[in-house]
Structure formats: C-alpha cells, structure tokens
Amino acid sequence: MKFLKPLSTLGLSLVAISAFPxxxxxHDVTAYIAENHLTPExxxxxxxxxxxKSMVYWANWLDNASHSPEYSYSKTWHYKNIDDGVKYxxxxxxxxxxxxxxxxxxxxxxxxxxxxxxxxxxxxKILVHLMGDLHQPMHMGHASDLGGNRWTVKYFGRDSNLxxxxxxxxxxxxxxxxxxxxxxxxNRATPVETQYILESGKPESWGxxxxxxxxxxxxxxxxxxxxxxDYVSEWTPVVESQLLKGGxxxxxxxxxxxxxxxxxxxxxxxx
Numbered sequence: 001m002k003f004l005k006p007l008s009t010l011g012l013s014l015v016a017i018s019a020f021p022x023x024x025x026x027h028d029v030t031a032y033i034a035e036n037h038l039t040p041e042x043x044x045x046x047x048x049x050x051x052x053k054s055m056v057y058w059a060n061w062l063d064n065a066s067h068s069p070e071y072s073y074s075k076t077w078h079y080k081n082i083d084d085g086v087k088y089x090x091x092x093x094x095x096x097x098x099x100x101x102x103x104x105x106x107x108x109x110x111x112x113x114x115x116x117x118x119x120x121x122x123x124x125k126i127l128v129h130l131m132g133d134l135h136q137p138m139h140m141g142h143a144s145d146l147g148g149n150r151w152t153v154k155y156f157g158r159d160s161n162l163x164x165x166x167x168x169x170x171x172x173x174x175x176x177x178x179x180x181x182x183x184x185x186x187n188r189a190t191p192v193e194t195q196y197i198l199e200s201g202k203p204e205s206w207g208x209x210x211x212x213x214x215x216x217x218x219x220x221x222x223x224x225x226x227x228x229x230d231y232v233s234e235w236t237p238v239v240e241s242q243l244l245k246g247g248x249x250x251x252x253x254x255x256x257x258x259x260x261x262x263x264x265x266x267x268x269x270x271x
Contacts, residue, residue: 028056028179030135034250034251041259042257046254059129074102080100100207102126137217137238138162139214151163153225162218171243174232189248213238220234
C-alpha cells in the first residue's frame with residue numbers, strides 16, 4: 001500500500017442533481033486514490049469501520065441510497081447550487097443542506113468518541129462519496145438549469161446535457177481505464193504538489209475552487225455546443241486534476257481523524 005508522507009517526513013432529477021455524479025468510475029477513482037494515501041493506522045481503522053470492505057466498495061453507494069426513503073434527507077447533500085452572477089459566499093443556503101455543510105457534519109460524527117459504530121460507518125460512507133462530488137464542477141452549477149442537467153449540448157452528435165458530459169462522458173472518452181489504472185496514471189503528485197493541494201484544508205476553499213472551474217465550464221460551453229475531440233482534449237487535464245485532488249484531500253481528512261501521529265494539513269479537523 002502506498003503512503004505519501006508529509007513534507008516534514010444521464011437522467012434529470014427533481015432535486016437538481018444527476019443520478020450518478022462523477023459517474024461510478026470517477027467515484028471509484030477518488031476513493032482508491034485516497035485509500036492509497038492512508039497511513040497504516042488510518043487504513044486499519046477505516047477497514048474495521050467498513051467491516052473489511054474497501055472505500056471503493058462504498059464509493060457510489062450514496063447515489064442510490066439518497067433515492068430511498070431511509071436516506072432521502074441526503075438528496076441535497078450532493079451539490080451546492082449557485083446561479084449565474086451570484087458569488088459563492090452570497091448563494092442562498094438550501095434549507096435541507098448542501099455538500100459543504102454535509103461534509104462538515106460527517107467529519108464531526110467521525111471525530112465524536114461517543115458516536116456509535118453504526119453512525120460512524122454511515123458518516124464514512126457519505127464522506128467518501130461527497131468528497132468526490134465536491135470536485136465535480138457541475139455540482140456547483142446553477143439551480144436554474146439543475147446543475148447543467150437542462151443545459152443541452154451535442155456530444156459527438158448525440159443529444160446530451162452538460163452535467164452528464166462532465167459526470168461520465170469526458171472521463172470515459174479521455175481514458176478507457178479501470179479505476180486502478182486511473183490511480184496508476186494520475187496519482188503521481190510530488191510532495192510539493194501534494195502540499196499545495198492539501199494546505200488550504202477547508203471544504204469551503206475546495207468548493208470555491210470547484211465553483212470557479214464550473215463558471216469557466218459554463219462560459220466555454222454555451223447551450224447547443226457541439227462537443228467533440230477538441231473539447232475532450234481541453235478538459236481532460238481538469239478532470240484528472242479534480243479526481244486527484246478529491247482523493248488526496250479525502251485521505252488527508254481521514255488521516256487527520258484516525259491517526260494521532262499524522263501531520264495534518266486539514267486545519268478544520270481537530271485531533
């Protein structure tokens with residue numbers, strides 16, 4: 001297991017979200033990159049919490065669970081809608097929650113020594129998924145077009161929408177890799193690059209970062225855009241970067257929670 005040491009050592013949804021954000025492959029990649037950066041202590045605790053299963057096993061679970069009665073409260077947790085012309089910090093808060101606030105709440109549960117194993121298991125499963133969603137640009141998309149679900153485009157001649165294109169179409173067109181091959185190819189950040197990715201340490205910072213990418217995506221993809229090879233080529237490095245960031249940041253959060261000897265970057269996680 002690889003551990004990167006710190007430097008010191010396509011359907012519309014009624015809840016403004018695609019049914020399969022980042023696509024299953026993207027979530028698997030994010031979870032697997034994170035798993036490869038857990039310390040041995042964190043890895044042992046995470047594995048015990050998940051009853052021996054990996055984070056990859058649970059990476060896509062919330063997409064289906066959110067549409068079940070038991071977990072329907074989490075439907076709005078997959079995204080934070082920000083309409084055109086609205087600043088991130090001025091966007092109205094959804095009364096049922098959003099992705100940034102949901103990440104904080106799962107971290108609080110995982111840090112709580114009095115929380116039950118069942119509660120921590122659920123929090124971990126949710127956190128693994130949401131850290132993938134947080135880095136998918138269209139999860140900071142407009143409420144007016146359901147996060148790009150109603151932003152129609154042509155993808156290599158077929159009808160599609162901007163959310164679907166970013167969920168699965170670009171990643172799958174860019175590389176026909178398994179999630180392990182994605183990890184092998186993009187999980188190559190240097191220690192300096194890793195520090196830069198991690199040192200902001202707050203979900204708000206990551207949300208703003210994704211929001212800025214989202215604004216650029218909208219600006220460069222007007223409705224009716226005919227997407228082809230040049231578009232895939234332009235945006236593939238962004239997809240790769242976002243998947244890597246999501247994995248590294250997820251690992252950093254978990255290491256900060258579960259390993260007292262870990263030099264944490266995540267200043268919002270207090271041991």
